[in-house]
Amino acid sequence: MAALVVDPVMVSTSGDVLAGPSILSTFLEELLPMADIITPNLKEASALLNGMQLETVDDMRSAARLLHNMGPKNVLVKGGDLPDSSDAVDILYNGHNFYELRSPRIRTRNSHGTGCSLASSIAAEVAKGYPMLSAVKVAKRFVETALDYSKEIDIGNGPQGPFDHLLRLKSHSQACHRQQPFDPSDLFLYAVTDSRMNKRWGRSIIDAVKAAIDGGATIIQLREKDAETKDFMESAKACLRICHLHGVPLLINDRVDVAIACDADGVHVGQSDMPARVARTLLGPEKIIGVSCKTPEQAEQAWVDGADYIGCGGVYPTNTKENNITVGLNGLKTVCMASKLPVVAIGGIGVSNARAVMEICASNLKGVAVVSALFDRECVQTETRKLHEVLLGSNIGST
Ligand SMILES: Cc1ncc(COP(=O)(O)OP(=O)(O)O)c(N)n1
Ligand SMILES: Cc1nc(C(=O)O)sc1CCOP(=O)(O)O
Ligand SMILES: [Mg+2]
DSSP, rough: OOOOOOOSSBTTTOBBBOOOOOHHHHHHIIIIHHEEEEEEBBBHHHHHHHTOOOSSHHHHHHHHHHHHHTOOSSEEETTTOTTTTTTEEEEEEEESSEEEEEOOOOOSSSSSSSHHHHHHHHHHHTTTTTOOHHHHHHHHHHHHHHHHTTOOOOOOOOSSOOTTHHHHHHOOOOOOOSSSSSSSSGGGGGOOOHHHHHHHHHOOOOHHHHHHHHTTTEEEEEOOOOOOOHHHHHHHHHHHEEEHHHTTTTTSOOHHHHHHHHHHHEEEOOOSSSOHHHHHHHHHHTTTEEEEEEEHHHHHHHHHOOEEEEEEOOOOSSSSSSTTOHHHHHHHHHHHHHHOOEEEESSSOOTTTEEEEEEEEOEEEEEEEHHHHHHHOOOOHHHHHHOOOOOOOOTOOOO
């Protein structure tokens, strides 16, 4: 599949004008109409739109729509320069849906070349066969990880320094992508809700999900053991709208019927739930299926059954799931080594031990799934953000 990614390089983030009016007309008349995606920053979007003021996320949405009318299939307006925003907010528009992609802003002078790297990374992901939304999310996380990795580098005398694109060569992870809609890097920070905890802290499940996404959660599972079916469906539908606005997949714990009824992105099932092969038959090939595994044999069966990923735990003892067997870091490593599927670690994980989990150095361990360290806390967004920073520091998950 040939695809054209156009980065309309005209004004750098630092304000340098890089292209004159003749280039502008080439962009408008020739390149935009044939692009699969364009990736302007705020100043470039404004230049393409005759000087339109862009100061808020709503302005970015309007700009994305207007730019889309000029011919590209997708528009990514990058909000890195948005005033008064603690997050890096980008808007992706494909002519049907808007996706608000947020990541915590990394403060560093080493940001030279981030725009070019983002566009190149999107091109690489699209060339691998990924759909545009996945490509943009992976590229954004690559840039974010590289920025964080490079934030202390001290090279050069200019106002901006370079960032280190080659961090991946220094990390242990080797990508093992499969050509399917599920993107294993979504397992990076897996937030699993718990109705009792949310009730205890007086928040709705919808507020909890929103806060987790704002803090940097990359996939959500609704694990609502006490909910009535009707209530569960209604909150699942509302959560799905929020998740999709941010390009974050939403899975349902245990209840394949609820997942089907609200068209969620998939399910997570355990060894005593509906077998994954039956869930696959009911859900079809596109939906995501995760299976809890504590042994290599279970991991092999999950793969045979057509699962997409494995949840392996308890890595540490947990109070969230009664009578759960703790497999420890060794058990996790054994399952990772045996598994042909990506793995997310679960059980007793939080900011204090997430790094140790990721440092078992298994290339298919893509992230951590967490309940109480996010949801049995006063501020879900703050706790998620802290965990996100720890995971970024451990240099994993963005492959
Ligand atoms: C990501 C993830 N991993 C494991 C589990 C546990 O699932 P299960 O064994 O079915 O237990 P319950 O969560 O249903 O109590 C999970 N939910 N998510
Ligand atoms: C839901 C679940 N499954 C586990 C497993 O080992 O399969 S451990 C667990 C609970 C995880 O909660 P917390 O992050 O609060 O420890
Ligand atoms: Mg279950």
